[in-house]
Amino acid sequence: MKKEDFYFDLPEELIAQDPLEDRSGSRLLVLNKETGEIAHHVFRDVIDYLNPGDCLVINDTKVIPARLIGSKVGTDAKIEILLLKRRENDVWETLVKPGKKAKPGTKIQFGEGLLTGEVIDVVEEGNRLIQFTYDGIFEEILDQLGQMPLPPYITHQLKDKNRYQTVYAKHSGSAAAPTAGLHFTPELLEEIQKKGVQIAHVTLHVGLGTFRPVKVENIMEHHMHSEFYQIEASEAEKINRAKEEGHRVICVGTTSCRTVESAAGDDGKLRECSGWTDIFIYPGYKFKILDCLITNFHLPESTLIMLVSALAGREHVLGAYEEAVKEKYRFFSFGDAMLIQ
Template identity: 80%
Template sequence: MKVTDYYFDLPQEQIAQDPLEDRSSSRLLVLDKETGEYSHHVFREITEFLKPGDCLVLNNTKVIPARLFGEKEGTQAKIEILLLKRKENDVWETLVKPGKKAKVGTKIIFGGGLLVGEVIDIVEEGNRLIKFTYEGIFEEILDQLGQMPLPPYITHQLKDKNRYQTVYAKYDGSAAAPTAGLHFTPELLQQVKDMGVDIAEVTLHVGLGTFRPVKVDNILEHHMHSEFYMVTQEAADKINNAKKNGHRVICVGTTSCRTIESAADENGMLKESSGWTEIFIYPGYQFKVLDCLITNFHLPESTLLMLVSALAGREHVLAAYEEAVKEGYRFFSFGDAMFIQ
């Protein structure tokens, strides 16, 4: 399977740079995974495609303002770091730019000394382990000094940090938002509940592996970064009940999908669990739990495009993407949505 099989042509101006004022007013392309037929809607009309008894699975992770700008102690050279994974309380795996300035023992000063990081180790692929020292509460300092780690294709910072959070974000830990969920408002979620749709919340802390390009020609050689997930007993029960009663399990976003597919046993049943997943879903994969998916439009040749192709078939997906480009849909994190049913 070649990476180039997942290429499509996307005009630069269709990459959404800002979120819409009203989250639920983005467009929605509904795709039938069996026939490849599609239709055009507005996102708040998602309720027309949900049924009582369905279980909607949300990823309640919260994006941390993980991008920090500091200076190297002694030389005042500018250094940017991105927090990727908390290893223990004050030690994080980070991505450092420029990496050559961050040898073991290097100290980086942030916010005039509010936060100090020391490089203690070099991890695979040039990432660094950094130990932080500070006074007070780390999360509060981060909130003061950090910026949202927006994807590389978004060219400016947000005025309001919360626009890169879902309205149901709860647990700090992500370096990227589960963006399919950005379309929901509290009112729309209430409407969904009132219809008799069960809502299950799982957690997957999204790493930057999400944006990593596939650099091998054969996609089978691509290795996913590990990401931490958590499924509560309550969420497991809701998902299992929907399956047992013949109802659909609908994931909001590829991260929710990867969480439940990682946590399920071979019969597609879930129990309370947590751990690290490196699951890579591409065509040929047999879904154990998921029936339908709400998702955004993804980058050409990305692992996310491969995941949706595993669900709906590469030809159906690329034809729908071609239609979305032609119809002027907005792409990627702040873009429009797709419902694959």
């Protein structure tokens, strides 16, 4: 299977730069995964496609303001850091720009010394391990100094940081938002529950691997970055019960999908668990838990369009994308949504 099999032509003006004022007012393309049939709706209409007894799985990770702009101690050269993974004892794996200025031993200060970091090692793909020192609570300092790590195709910072968080974001740790969840409002979630749909929370801390392009021609040679996930017993039980009773499991976003598919046992059941996953889902994959998916429109040749193609078939997905381009849907993180059922 080749990377170019997942290419489609996307006009740049369809890349959404800002979120809509009303989260649930975005558009919703509904794709029938068996027939390829397409219907056009507004996102809040998603409730009409959910049935009592179904289980909606949401990823309650919270994006941290992981982008820090600092200066090299001694030369005052500007250095930008992106926090990727928290290790032990205030050590983080980071992406540093420019990397050549960040050899081991380099010290960087942020916010006039409120936070100081020292590069202690170089790890895979040139990422740096940085040991931070500070007085107080790290999360509070980060909140004060950090910026939201928006995807590379968003060209400006947000006025309101919270628009890059889902309304149910709870557990801090992501370098990117699980963007399919950005369409939900508290009111819509309440209506969904009133209809008799169970809502199960899982956590997967989204890494920047989400935006990492597939560079190999043969997609099976692509390696995913690992991301931390967690499922509590009560939430696993909700998902298992829906399956056992013949109802559907509808994942909100590719991250929720990858969490439940990573955690499923050989018996097709979920249990309380946590760990790291580098699962890569592409056509030919047999889903163990997921029945339907709510997702945004993804980049050409990305691992995400490969995942949705595994669910609905490449032809159906590319046909739906072609229709979305024709109908001028908004693409990527702040764009419109798609329900594959």
